[in-house]
Amino acid sequence: MRCLLPISLLALILASGPLFSQTLSDPARAVSGLPAAAPSSDLLADTVTDDPGLDNPGVEAPTSAADSDIGLQLILRNNEKKRHFRASVDTSAFWTDNAANVSAGEQEDWFAVGGVNVTWQQRVKGRFIADAQLGVHAFRYDQLQVLDYEYWDGNVGLIVQMPELWDTLLFAQYGYQRVTQDFDAAALYEAHSARLGLFRAFTINRLNSVFITVQSQLALAAEPETLERHEHSASLGYTLRLSRTLNLQASYRLVYYDYFNLEGRQDWYQNAGLALTYRPKEWLELGLSYNYTVNRSNYDAFSFNSQLAGPSLAARIRF
DSSP states (O other), rough: OOOOGGGGGGHHHHGGGOOOHHHHHHHHGGGGSSSSOOOOOOOOOHHHOEEEOOOTOOBBOOOOOTTTHHOOOOOOOOOOOOOEEEEEEEEEEEESOOOOOOSSSSOOOEEEEEEEEEEEEEEEEETTEEEEEEEEEEEEEEGGGGGGGEEEEEEEEEEEEEGGGGTTEEEEEEEEEEEEEEEEEOOOOOEEEEEEEEEEEEESSSEEEEEEEEEEEEEEEEESSSGEEEEEEEEEEEEESOOOOOOEEEEEEEEEEEESSSEEEEEEEEEEEEEEEEEEHHHHHEEEEEEEEEHHHHHHHHEEEEEEEEEEEEEEEEE
16 A cells, blocks of 8 residues: 655655655654544543542532522532543544645545544552553545555553642653554554653633643654654643533644654644534533644655544543
8 A cells, every 4th residue: 555665765755746645654643633632631631630529610509599698609529439441432524625745736535533442540659640541543535545544552651640840740651553554454654652741731710721731752663764753742722611511622732753764854743723522421522623734844845734624423431
């Protein structure tokens, strides 16, 4: 299907210009443009918000004549046993104006994404929390079927709560990525990495919250070696709770990619997004999102712009 390219082909890539497809040669990068939050980010958010006693911030007690004396009341919940495992099934459909992520000659297409994730989180002792995630997703394009692939990813690591640093969370993980053309086929791309970062959530009030993530992902090994890279990123997100079941989120992500085995290639990647999420049940989530991506490289053939928009559906269970 696709040839993940040896360094000797760099001159050919640069000469081909718009004929070169980054989605084709490096599909692991295409995943970063999706609006869904990474599973590890979900686990970090759970760690911040999993305080017993208070239900969702938007759940208020019924009004009464005594409100002027006792003020706003929030509904308390019974403390429940922590459920360490979570499994989710999700499906999405996206339109993009640059399916191949090329620098020129862009082509529109629709593609479907479907897959599963399993996550686990367990407090080890005191402020230390162990967490792990494993997932696989299939990408299927409508017209450009040559771009079809499967993306496997997993991580295992430790989250450290740091109340002395304004309740910041420190996380350290080992990560694994794998790309295949068919589920039972040999890997077209494999990568091992070490990740270290900080996560901080700010609750402004019961309707507004902000989060910040700063992370470095250091390459340990990759096949092919030409796609081995270090990644340094910063993310900023804002969530507005429109109702108990409806959230609006705006996000921005900046990433620096250092391809140290590809003749000094360096990329600056930016992704801005807007997502509307409806959660009628704790286990069911429907979404609608729009994302805009700008990638700028010191080699023009790797620079591109793309838009991504579409609906999503996810079902989650905890056990």
